[in-house]
Amino acid sequence: xxxxxxxxxxxxxxxxxxxxxxxxxxxxxxxxxxxxxxxxxxxxxxxxxxxxxxxxxxxxxxxxxxxxxxxxxxxxxxxxxxxxxxxxxxxxxxxxxxxxxxxxxxxxxx
Amino acid sequence: xxxxxxxxxxxxxxxxxxxxxxxxxxxxxxxxxxxxxxxxxxxxxxxxxxxxxxxxxxxxxxxxxxxxxxxxxxxxxxxxxxxxxxxxxxxxxxxxxxxxxxxxxxxxxxxxxx
Numbered sequence: 405x406x407x408x409x410x411x412x413x414x415x416x417x418x419x420x421x422x423x424x425x426x427x428x429x430x431x432x433x434x435x436x437x438x439x440x441x442x443x444x445x446x447x448x449x450x451x452x453x454x455x456x457x458x459x460x461x462x463x464x465x466x467x468x469x470x471x472x473x474x475x476x477x478x479x480x481x482x483x484x485x486x487x488x489x490x491x492x493x494x495x496x497x498x499x500x501x502x503x504x505x506x507x508x509x510x511x512x513x514x
Numbered sequence: 515x516x517x518x519x520x521x522x523x524x525x526x527x528x529x530x531x532x533x534x535x536x537x538x539x540x541x542x543x544x545x546x547x548x549x550x551x552x553x554x555x556x557x558x559x560x561x562x563x564x565x566x567x568x569x570x571x572x573x574x575x576x577x578x579x580x581x582x583x584x585x586x587x588x589x590x591x592x593x594x595x596x597x598x599x600x601x602x603x604x605x606x607x608x609x610x611x612x613x614x615x616x617x618x619x620x621x622x623x624x625x626x627x628x
Contacts, residue, residue, distance in 0.1 A: 438617075447604050453616065491555070500562070500569060501562065501570050503548075503559070504559075
């Protein structure tokens with residue numbers, strides 16, 4: 405089955421700096437790579453996703469990149485703000501099922 | 515459109531008891547998945563239901579079971595509770611119209627086993 409590794413497990417950045425979270429996956433058949441943000445006391449929220457036919461996708465301050473050859477994908481957050489503080493999960497899969505990484509706790513220091 | 519709802523939000527049970535958790539998906543969503551979230555293990559997939567049938571299953575013991583009703587609402591049951599079952603149980607729904615598996619999560623049920 406699919407195995408997803410996520411790094412780092414914790415990340416502290418100064419407000420305004422950029423944050424990068426990296427994930428690797430094992431199953432070359434995976435073609436869908438979503439990212440979730442989980443705030444305290446809430447369920448994970450889908451914030452952005454990328455599909456295998458695209459190498460990069462942006463949405464305001466958030467961008468995701470995908471390297472299918474190397475089987476890794478990354479989340480980039482620019483101009484971080486205190487409200488970006490949360491746990492972020494990557495996932496990989498396709499139809500009917502995705503496998504999640506172990507999460508990255510991001511702390512943005514004002 | 516209302517999001518995924520889960521009831522109850524918090525639950526305290528004693529070891530050996532059983533528990534039933536409920537999930538109402540987003541209107542029109544036919545797939546419901548359940549996950550166990552613990553600090554050390556992240557999001558662990560329990561099972562997924564589609565059109566009242568279990569379509570996928572994770573690596574959990576048979577004490578964990580679920581079902582889905584004709585209106586797509588789902589329940590999961592844990593029998594003979596153990597201390598290690600203490601966790602946040604998350605339900606996620608998906609339209610599953612043949613495209614990528616976009617899931618939308620509920621707020622979770624926090625289960626504490628004493």
